[in-house]
Amino acid sequence: MQMLQSSVGRKLVMAVTGFVLVSFVIVHLLGNSSVFVGANGLNAYAEHLHALGPLVWVFRLVMLAVFALHIAIGIQLTLENRAARPIDYNQKKNLRTSFGAETMIFTGLAILAFVVYHLFHFTMHVTNPEISASALPVDALGRADVFSMVVLSFQKFFISLVYVGAMVTVLLHLSHGIQSLFQTLGCLTANTLPVMEKIGRAAAIVIFVGFISIPVSILLGLIKV
Numbered sequence: 696m697q698m699l700q701s702s703v704g705r706k707l708v709m710a711v712t713g714f715v716l717v718s719f720v721i722v723h724l725l726g727n728s729s730v731f732v733g734a735n736g737l738n739a740y741a742e743h744l745h746a747l748g749p750l751v752w753v754f755r756l757v758m759l760a761v762f763a764l765h766i767a768i769g770i771q772l773t774l775e776n777r778a779a780r781p782i783d784y785n786q787k788k789n790l791r792t793s794f795g796a797e798t799m800i801f802t803g804l805a806i807l808a809f810v811v812y813h814l815f816h817f818t819m820h821v822t823n824p825e826i827s828a829s830a831l832p833v834d835a836l837g838r839a840d841v842f843s844m845v846v847l848s849f850q851k852f853f854i855s856l857v858y859v860g861a862m863v864t865v866l867l868h869l870s871h872g873i874q875s876l877f878q879t880l881g882c883l884t885a886n887t888l889p890v891m892e893k894i895g896r897a898a899a900i901v902i903f904v905g906f907i908s909i910p911v912s913i914l915l916g917l918i919k920v
């Protein structure tokens with residue numbers, strides 16, 4: 696806990712928790728891509744996850760702690776930085792920054808709002824109970840029909856729009872976040888920094904395209920129940 700008392704320590708915790716969260720997002724994207732295989736792909740993947748039993752809850756609690764730390768320290772660092780800002784925000788011109796870097800706190804809070812909605816939608820089946828895996832009949836192999844839940848959800852234009860909008864905030868957050876975490880972890884030198892900025896942005900774009908390809912393919916009728 697002493698680590699959280701220095702601002703270097705807090706940045707380090709931001710980087711490590713950020714790394715864990717990006718890793719989760721990449722694994723989640725790979726798992727979700729099984730929707731392109733059809734019901735057999737996504738339902739089998741969801742069943743394997745749920746079969747992990749108590750391990751799923753250990754994983755969820757660890758991820759919750761990581762997410763909560765990342766958010767709490769992110770808010771604290773932003774407030775500290777604002778208080779210490781030597782010049783008026785409007786006059787700041789020459790500092791090397793980007794839109795993604797300047798909006799980290801806003802895109803971060805938007806992602807928090809999205810994750811809360813997402814859990815109510817696909818995990819707790821609260822927002823659209825009529826097309827949730829707990830209301831739909833099981834599939835031909837007796838598994839919860841997560842595939843139909845996802846397809847019927849994204850066939851609703853407004854739900855797809857919310858997801859695509861949320862993925863834009865993920866794109867902005869990661870386009871600065873990936874490069875920043877490697878910089879904090881001390882992996883970057885003056886020479887490698889510009890390269891890593893490009894790799895970070897490219898990775899954020901790949902993650903964005905990967906996620907939005909799901910609602911977009913469903914809206915276009917390429918994936919159907």
Ligand code: HEM
Binds near residue numbers: 741806858
């Ligand atoms: C098109 C985009 C996405 C789709 C289709 C999708 C799909 C799903 C589905 C179907 C579940 C429920 C799995 C189950 O209980 O069987 C789920 C859970 C979850 N998703 Fe997503 N997801 C998307 C984007 C995201 C993003 C961008 C994040 C994080 C920023 C995220 C974070 C989570 C979390 C934290 C859970 C709960 C995992 C658990 O139950 O332990 N998802 N997602």
